[in-house]
Amino acid sequence: MAWNVFKFCTVLRGLGSIMILLVLGVVGVTYYAVVFTNYGPALFDGGLHSFIAVVLVMLLWSYFTVVLTDPGTVPPNWKPASDEERGEVDPLNESEFGGLQPDLSSQRIRYCWKCNQFKPPRCHHCSVCGRCVLKMDHHCVWVVNCVGALNYKYFLLFLFYTFLETSLVTLALFSHFLAFFSDEEIPGTTATLATTFLSFVLNLAFALSVFGFLIMHVSLVSANTTTIEAYEKKTTPKWQYDLGRKKNFEQVFGTDKRYWFIPAYSDEDLRRMPALQGLEFPSNPDFDSEEF
Template sequence: MACNLLEFAMFGWIEILLLLFIGSISYHAVVANYGPGLIAGGLDSLLAFTILMLLHCLLVMLLWSYFSVVFTDPGCVPPGWRPAVDEEQFDTLPLTMTEVPAYSENGRIQYCRMCNHLKPPRCNHCYVCGRCILKMDHHCAWVVNCVGALNYKYYLLFLFYAFLETSLVVLSLLPYYIALSSEGETPETPGIPATSAPAFGSNLVLALSSLGFLIKHILLVATNTTSLEAYEKKTTSKWQYDLGRKENFEQVFGMDKKYWFLPAYSKEDLSKIPALQGLEYPSRPDLDMQEL
């Protein structure tokens, strides 16, 4: 088991290096093709400046979001955590692995038999990380980290900026790719870098992939659901954490609009929205927990 986990982690770091390599050849291809246009004058200079400016802005946001996902702890159960229930009733509950009831849909106390401790709502054990993750969505090999309560927003922004950046690369390299694919035709700029074709193809694949994942997670955010919880919802028509699209969105991105597109939160949001801490989640008052 330990060997498999080690291989999984090593494969994840290889994937990170692969992404950085694709990013490097993409950057080289766009800059090499449009860099000379900066001194050409006229519309060519304006086009080159616009594309290169957008490329660098999106690249900064992409890398910022990506490494925020990689290096931000998704959140784990604090030592000695106890649920906010009636203390007298809680003291009478048995705390053995076999007697403590599980919960996610019925509001009862949840217990992890692997970590041997109580768990907050929407918390799941990750067998790759070997610990319980707050509001775990999934373990992502591409970031060598779990995606959970504290870095889920960063993961969504990574997908968003990845789609924008790869789409920009595809559109900017499309004329050069067509020129390379057409016999006897050459673009107006002298010489096309050898990285143009592989950069175009790899970014096209990444753009389509990131768009698919982005659409999937937008739908999950709209219903305040994680990837793991999506399977639980198939067994019931009611979902106690679906508070409406606006509140669902704020539980991931916060209320401060200035931070919506940044991999960060304002101090005010962190203090006012308990869901951003990953331990407490408001539920729909119209749903009786016994009916779920």
């Protein structure tokens, strides 16, 4: 009997709420260890300690933005305006598909039989969310949400600030951690010492694990692809959405440099760049679809 992994989708939905509490728990332990136990007012005196506080704010801002932002849903009654698979620009009409029923043998359009609707380019069905997600990257239990077109930038910023924050906290608490293995008498109660030790270990573990994940997503952004697409095109020598590293970066972060490191977009970028909305994506003019 085949093992169906999708029967655990309900479990994954419930697990997400626990993950939010876990993230907040790690942040709380870190805050207590850094602010109350060791540094306190020094966080407002400038330098590394103040930077830790700023990064923590950016981490939480990015985290709750990706949690609360819908990754992108296919608009009701959406239909493709052109033949995406063959690169044709002639409008599609209902009669060609027999009343919105696509001919899958032609491989000319993408259709989701679970949602009973057409699928825009780069859109995939998420079995956990139970719907199609625009430019879906993956479903992340840590954010209780899918990562897609409308919140991918926020997810990347969450990874970036998590790595930065955990690395800085690890550095700040390193001397306190070494003190546990010295012959010196360490001031503080047993509870505060245990919190400092736990915070160092947790932040070091998160820094190491997030670093690998961050590097992977940096490579995906540089190629203008997603985790799902990277798996699907692993044998494909070319990728039609690869516009060059600079433009690939802008397809996710926008062109306004003032917004690159905050979980938001400028109004101008939202108007000028359809890719940020998840329905239309510019293609490399040198890409020859007939090769595939």
